[in-house]
Amino acid sequence: GEKDKPSGKGGDDTLKVVLLVNGNLGDKSFFDSANEGMEMIKKEFGATTKVIEMGDDDTKWQPTLIDISEEDWDVIIVGTWQMKEVLEAVAPDYPGNKYILFDSSVDYEGDKYSNIYSILYKQNEGSFLAGALAARITTSDLPKADNSKKIIGFLGGMDVPVINDFLVGYIEGAQYIEPDIKVATSYVGDFFNAAKGKEMVLAQYNLGSDIVFNVAGQAGLGALDAAKEKDRYAIGVDSDQAMLFKDSDPDKANLILTSVLKRVDMSLYRAIDLELKGELKWGEAEELGLKEESIGFAKNEFYEKLVPEDIRKEIDDLEKDIIDGKIEVTSAMGMDTDELNKIRNSVKP
Amino acid sequence: MEEIIRMEGITKVYPNGVVANNQVDFSITEGEIHALVGENGAGKSTLMKVLFGQEQSEEGKIFIRGREVKLTSSQNAIEHGIGMVHQHFMLVPSLTVAENLVLGKEPTKGGFLDFDKAVEITKELSEQYNLIVEPEAKVEDIPVGKKQKVEILKALCRGAKILILDEPTAVLTPQETSELFRELIELKNKGHTIIFISHKLNEVKEICDRVTIMRRGKNVGVFHIDEISTEEISNLMMGKEMSLDIQKKKAEPKEPVLSVDGLSYFNVVGRQVLKDVSFCVRAGEILGVAGVEGNGQKELVEIITGLQVDYRGTINILDRNIDKLSIKGIRGLGVGHIPEDRMTYGVAELASVEENLISNRYDDSNFQNKLLMDTDTIDSWTAKTIDEYIIKTDSSKRLVKMLSGGNIQKVVVARELSTDPKLLIAHQPTRGIDVGAANFIHRKLVDMRDTGAAILLVSADLNEIMDLSDSLIVMYEGEIVAYFEDMSKVTEEELGLYMLGLKRQSEDEIGRCFHA
């Protein structure tokens, strides 16, 4: 469905921006965040915006992009790696259009895509901090931590690069603090089976981990349920999950120490802002991380309340080191399966 | 006597377009046994299903004791005191006799089924009408004759005063039949009215008061039984005169074609169904197998034709051991098989007449044209066969289920005989079909014998067995208990004694049927 119709062809000079979601809204993470970005763009810049959900059938994405490209839009936004090749196939046919690709980058060699701006996220930076925090917590003497075992947990949606980028950062952060840490890792197999996510996380808690980081979309909400059931700690992702449950389920919120935020909204807002100022670098990819505030680490009231000050201080220092480039976090992007397995297996409990 | 039921102008068209009843009037008076006869497909069952509320007619009215009623369901008819025993058993095999009996009007205690009460009801009823059954036996374990009784009790249990019996004797032995007749007379004396459908005109003559004759969906006459002869009835049924007895010359048996030696068989539950059975069928003879159903005939036929494996003993067809042969392999030796249950084994009712006719030779090389089937050859062969066997259908592409019972059986017979088999296993070849079609089939069997085929005829119909067989074996509890080399010396009554296990020949006498 649409959010708003573009007002007649050409004519007025309001900015017209369209977002194509290759999936559906309501994921409580990625696409919802992009949608919020569109709201901000509409509100702050008075732009005409529209959001189109293209559903899960990937054969429908290209026709939709072509349809939209033939309409009159100033900026067409698509996201994820899956849309990258679709965009590469379509964009050169419409040199007059401008496209933004988030969470992936087209292949700029050969100057073919001068009308595309790509945004990449350094989610590994955020999850590095999460890993460091988790390692500190599990060895601490906090009430719900089990400091006899150095095991922490990770729940991924699917075994795919973006998720593994989170995982690698998480493991690296944890090892930075506690070299012989163990990380129990499970993948739900999809991003919606919350019950399965819950089961898996319960199993991780049973294995002795006392804090679990979920990066599994809706399935990850099962992880938070498991935390509540077992009264153990959790780390959220994408949106600020503690605040999400603050009113509806305070017990749960009280266990979510922090969330790693992927601020698609901020990055889109930033891009349109730059575009209006005439500063956006078309034909290039930018990597945005902690520094650009496109990756965030939620420091909300629960974080303040639950995490002891000395640990918070340590995390702040780490964050600063990353922003300053003193710590460089390994990325799983482009890593082959063997290498990844080596990392995963090295910390398996 | 008062008229208890009157049906006026009943017209029933089935969804497939068959006009099964066409403006039928039908009436019965209280306390009579009324026969309903007609060829297969004449519309007898349909008319009765309309009366039982099971089928709704397009046109027509039904009156019970002069009052018009609308019968829209069996429940309705039951409430009006009508009960029906169907042509095919309507029982739930895994339930007990008592459960089957009370189904639909179960006795309860505190909301739960009252099993004891059900058994009690069954016992009472069974004693009252002298129809003896075992209430706690599972229906799947009891013999056919008993099932028939359960069916009748079912109707009585629901307070039926008018009983419709659709071909109740088709599956019974002479002894069972006369037992049933005694019970029917008793019911009649207790004030019940009975509608009796049968193809066996002598039975009709025996116990009925009046007879209604149907032909092609119409009522062609109602008579007092004393006013009409069986010949006249059958002429009216068929619309033309027809001779009923079969002309056949004496058999001249030659070498054995089928020899069965020491055959034993245990069924799935481990019961021994066949015990050391040995016999031969020779070229040019029809060997009849008489016996009450369930005495091993079915298994015998299934083993010889390859439908059943895991037996002990030796079976040779034309000197070839069939132990290692598939059904196809056995058929390849020149074996034809008219199965007992035509709707289960004999045809695929949703396939066309043509497709049904070629099922045992569809891969013959003369039906093949390289990779594809040669439709021209098949079409012309089919047309010829339909002609030869006088199968009534408007097209060879018509679905078999649209044919009448007699014509369906002709399709089976045509298919099995047209390969010119050296050995034909004919199992109940005319069960439940009309006289005309039955006669036709009997004549074909005799013709085949005359051209040198060996025929094993298994039938529960004694008339058929006595008329057709050249020699005869009788089976009882999985054993051969008698062998008659010459049929002229056998009487029906004597056969009955062997069939019921009351008499048994000596081993030597029996051994003569093994001609090897």
Place this chain on the structure above:
Amino acid sequence: MGNLASIIFTAEFGYAILRVTTPILFAAMAALISDRAGVINIGLEGIMLMGALTGVIGSAFSGSLWIGLISAILGGVLMAMLLAYFSLYLKTDIILGGVALNLMSSGGTIFILYLVAHDKGISSSLKSGVFPQVDIPLIKDIPVVGEIFSGHNILTYIAFLSVLVIYIFLYKTPLGLRIRAVGENKDAAASVGINVRRIQFLALVLSGVLAGFGGAYMSMGYVSWFSRNMTAGRGFIALAAEAMGRGTPLGTMLTSLLFGFADALSNSLQSLRVPAEFVQMIPYIATILGLVVYSNQQKPKKVKGEMEESV
């Protein structure tokens, strides 16, 4: 392997099996009831999903858990009635009807969720309830046994209780007798004046009730929200469990537990070093193995044909 043992031989694992089994058991009982009446209900997946959604909506708007449960059951029953109407009255092929029902539900639940909550993924903006966990007196104090059997969601107990109820219903009540008669030989049932269609309709409705319970457990017990496609194939698994259990309540319960065991195992094993894909296969492979082991031992009739083709 030591690790494996340390996972399986724990009270938590036993507890997890019962928890994982609950929705499957409900659905398997639903499959059983309709199967015994002679109608295959492939639409269980969709019925359960709809129940999960309507339960959440009912609970959120009434603020009452029990109204939520009733809504879930109603949602399930409505879907089952739709299937029953089409397959029994309009003679739609029951397998196609089931497939269509699943299609309708997977899209329809999202459509309704969007209308109600303006969200296409998850109902977390609706404040729906969660069924309470209950401790069983006495049993809860027994070590290990108590940890495994006590403290479950109330719906888990209802699920296992339903096995007994269905057993009694099928074998000890008039209606159960009629359902079995209809399933085995509907002509026979019809001939004694039983309205076959009505019995089958009723069986499908009961099947909808049970699947509705299963749905309620998914969204108000297992987790506390509805999310798209959250039943994730449990309806199909239940069909397998029922087939494997050969249509008897007790057998079906055991096979559901077997699946629950396999699923719980796969959830736990992941944290160890086995590729995720293979671990996730365990429940399905277990089901197939179960089918093989438990399926009719009687050989298909004509194996002889394989030995030799012709003379």
Place this chain on the structure above:
Amino acid sequence: MHSESKFEVIRTLVAILIALLLAFIIILFVSQEPITAFLKLITGPFSSLRHFGNIIETAIPLIFTGLSISVMFQANQFNLAAEGAFFIGGVVATIAAIHFNLPPVIHPLVAIVLGAVAGGIVCLISALLKVKWNASELVSSLMLNYIFFLLGIYIINYFLRDPNAGAMVSYQFKDNAMLSRLIPRTRIHTGLFIAALCIVLMYLFLYRTKWGYALRMTGLNQSFAEYSGINTVKVIIYSQLLGGITAGIGGATEILGMYNRFQWQALPQYGFDGVIVAIIARNNPVFIPIAAFFLAYLRIGADIMSRYTDVQNEMVAVIQAVMIMLIAAQGFLAKYRHKMIVKGAKQHGKLS
């Protein structure tokens, strides 16, 4: 018989009309612009060559799975593993498309043949389980779908995954491996010819060869087939093998025609759609393309509607389901049909 087929047409049309009416009513309730939305749904698919092309593109995989299901259903084998066979067909074609070096035309053909073999194996397992252990093929096939999905994902993940890609997808296919596009500005690919060929072959197989004959007789009455000497064990096996092969060809063709690398993350559901197509087409290969086209038309219409208006495309799942159930409803309009038959019987003088 003639009036019979006339009736089928009428019933189908009425079913479609009712479903569309229902669609319109739902749209009235949920939309600010109901007329536009409805028009988009109906006319959208024909509004441009590209949209029409989308229908054909969508119909191609449906034809394959429809054929696959229909051949198995004709043999009375309720095997739903076409879903898994389609998926694994795509996976295996991917292996060939990435690892082989072959000339054009040959390359996709080899890939498709391998996909066919793999698809065949999937459905064959159900058949063997049934023949050996009497395990219900319906149930085992539902389980096999999951197993082969996971196996396929494992293969892609561990052996074919492109580490430079940002999602779990394979390397790109060799250029030679992909099926060429037929009509500019659409993605209609040469898979359409393969589909057409499969339809013809399947028709000839089922209705003109002895194996097809044996298969149909087994499906109509297995006892009859056995009694006639047909080796039904063989039929059970080859019907499902063939169903799997057809689905496998479908998966391979879809992957090589519509994608340049493997990127399915979940079962694409074409197997279940195949059930719908097959049943609407009454399991007859001749009607399969019509049914597939119709289903594809509906789905494209829904996409276009949701793209241009405020109606969610999920709504169409409801409409589709109702429409499908009505079309397949033998008893829908049965009274009217019966009247027609009685009238016909009267006209033919069968009633006096």
